[in-house]
Amino acid sequence: MTQSPSTSAPATAQDGPLPRQRRTYSIGELAKMFEVTTRTIRFYEQEGLLAPERRGQTRIYDEKDRVRLKLTLRGKRLGFSLAEIREVVMMYDAMPDGNRRQLRRLIEILTDKRRNMERQLEDIRLMQLELDDVERRAREVLASLGDSD
Amino acid sequence: MTQSPSTSAPATAQDGPLPRQRRTYSIGELAKMFEVTTRTIRFYEQEGLLAPERRGQTRIYDEKDRVRLKLTLRGKRLGFSLAEIREVVMMYDAMPDGNRRQLRRLIEILTDKRRNMERQLEDIRLMQLELDDVERRAREVLASLGDSD
DNA sequence: GCCGAGGTTTACGTTAACGTAAAGGTCTTG
DNA sequence: CAAGACCTTTACGTTAACGTAAACCTCGGC
Numbered sequence: 001m002t003q004s005p006s007t008s009a010p011a012t013a014q015d016g017p018l019p020r021q022r023r024t025y026s027i028g029e030l031a032k033m034f035e036v037t038t039r040t041i042r043f044y045e046q047e048g049l050l051a052p053e054r055r056g057q058t059r060i061y062d063e064k065d066r067v068r069l070k071l072t073l074r075g076k077r078l079g080f081s082l083a084e085i086r087e088v089v090m091m092y093d094a095m096p097d098g099n100r101r102q103l104r105r106l107i108e109i110l111t112d113k114r115r116n117m118e119r120q121l122e123d124i125r126l127m128q129l130e131l132d133d134v135e136r137r138a139r140e141v142l143a144s145l146g147d148s149d
Numbered sequence: 150m151t152q153s154p155s156t157s158a159p160a161t162a163q164d165g166p167l168p169r170q171r172r173t174y175s176i177g178e179l180a181k182m183f184e185v186t187t188r189t190i191r192f193y194e195q196e197g198l199l200a201p202e203r204r205g206q207t208r209i210y211d212e213k214d215r216v217r218l219k220l221t222l223r224g225k226r227l228g229f230s231l232a233e234i235r236e237v238v239m240m241y242d243a244m245p246d247g248n249r250r251q252l253r254r255l256i257e258i259l260t261d262k263r264r265n266m267e268r269q270l271e272d273i274r275l276m277q278l279e280l281d282d283v284e285r286r287a288r289e290v291l292a293s294l295g296d297s298d
Numbered sequence: 299g300c301c302g303a304g305g306t307t308t309a310c311g312t313t314a315a316c317g318t319a320a321a322g323g324t325c326t327t328g
Numbered sequence: 329c330a331a332g333a334c335c336t337t338t339a340c341g342t343t344a345a346c347g348t349a350a351a352c353c354t355c356g357g358c
Contacts, residue, residue: 103291
C-alpha cells in the first residue's frame, strides 16, 4: 500500500452518506502527522493509551485514536508521564459508569493537574523574563564588540 | 553542626558593614529549601551546573549558587534537560569575553527556548480547556448519581 | 569519649521512554 | 516475479536523572 490517505473502504456507490467522519489512519500516517516514530505509537498502545482496531495484523486508527494521541503528546510536552496521562484517560473512559469514589478521585487528580498548570504558567513567565535579560545582555556585549575579535 | 542557618563566619564586631549579602548555605539547607535530595544537588554539580566553594571537604553554597539551583529546577519543571540548562548557563558565564560566534549562538539558543515557551503556553491553554471539560462532565455524572451506588 | 546529625566519596541499581535490529508477512507496481 | 514500501512481533540496548547503600570523616554537646 504505497501511501494513499487510507479511507476505510473503497466505498461502493450505494454506501449512502458516509457514517460521519469515517476517516482512518495507518500507523505510518499518524507517525508523520505528529512527527514521532511508529515505535512510539506502538509503545503508547502497549502502555494502554491507545487501542486501535485491527484489520488482520494491521492496526487501523480512527479519529478518536488520533485525538487521543494528540492529547498524549501534548501531555508529554507539558512534562506528564505516560502513567499520569493514562490515569486520566482511563478514568475518563470509565466515567459513564464510574462510582462516586472514582469520580471524586478523578476530580481530585484534575485539580492537581490544574495546580501544576498554574505553576508552569508562572515558571514560564519567570523563565521568559530570564531569557529576555540574558538576551539583552548578550546583545549589549555583542554591540560593544566594535572591531576586536 | 546541629543545624543553625550557617553564616559564613562568627563575624567579629569590627567587621564593619557585611560585604553585601554574605549568606551561605550548606547542602542540606538548600535541599530542604527546594525539596530535593542532597544527591540531586551533588549530581547537578557533577554535571557542571554548580560549583560551590569548599571548606575542607564540605561544600559551601552562596547566593549565586542558590539562584542557579533555583533556575535549574525551574528549567527542569519546564521539561529542559540538564544538558540544555547547562548549555545556557555556561554560555551566560562565558559571555563577558565571548566572541561573536558564541554570542550569536547563545542568542540563537535563547530564541529557540522562547519558541518552546510559546508552545508550552499554548499547550497549557489547551490542556486547561480539556481539564475544564473533563471535570465538568465528571461533575455532571456525579450529580446524576442521585442515590444509586 | 562517644553519640548523633550532619557532611563526604564511590559505585552499583533503577525507571521511563523509547531506539535499534532481526526476521518475517502483504501488497502493488514495473 | 522481484523489488519496494509498508506493516508485524520479539527482544535486547540505551540514556537521563537520579536512588540507594556502604564506609568513612568531623564536629558540638553531654
